[in-house]
Amino acid sequence: MTLFSLIDVAYAQGAKPAQPSTLEILIMPLAFIVIMYFLVIRPQQKKAKEHQALLTTLKVGDEVVTTGGIIGRIKAIADAFVTLEAGPNTTLKVQKSHITATPKVAAAKAEK
Template identity: 50%
Template sequence: MFISNAYAQTAGAADASMMGNLSTFVPLILMFVVMYFLMIRPQQKRAKEQKAMMDALAKGDEVVTVGGILGRVSRVTDAFVTVEVAPNTEIVVQKSAVTTLLPKGTLKGL
């Protein structure tokens, strides 16, 4: 008389609520996937190419530094590169300061 009847829910109702919760996270997951392919992955690829270029530096390569200095590599050590910017004028820069490896013959006056 004072106690009402209690009925158990069916399994279908629990699945529907679970799908509702999952569908709220789908746009968020999709946004992270798009961000990975548009921002993170290309940056990792560029970093890998830059590291390979720094490891492949050799004497006689023509390079551009971060500061825009063009020169020919005259000596390479583990962390530093000596760049000849003019006849009898050399500067020492870090390997990470070398941004671009130029094609051979670009610097004809040096």
């Protein structure tokens, strides 16, 4: 007897393949969502909170790094913009959200 003839005999006897339960169907998508939360969403929320805390603690005279890599000292702070002094007689107006870190924080992260 071949494998195909055994399958035909099984169907002829009325054997039906087992259907997974609703719980078994939902376990994989739920597990995937939980894994994605801990690997993607939660770290991103933590980083956003740290960045927001950095922006709220900025004050005139702090040295900061922008997303473009410019290092400067804060001369003035407005609602959405910060004026940086990047060198002698050089001032830049940068959006507050584009300030990424202070050099001290960046150096500490680089050491880790």
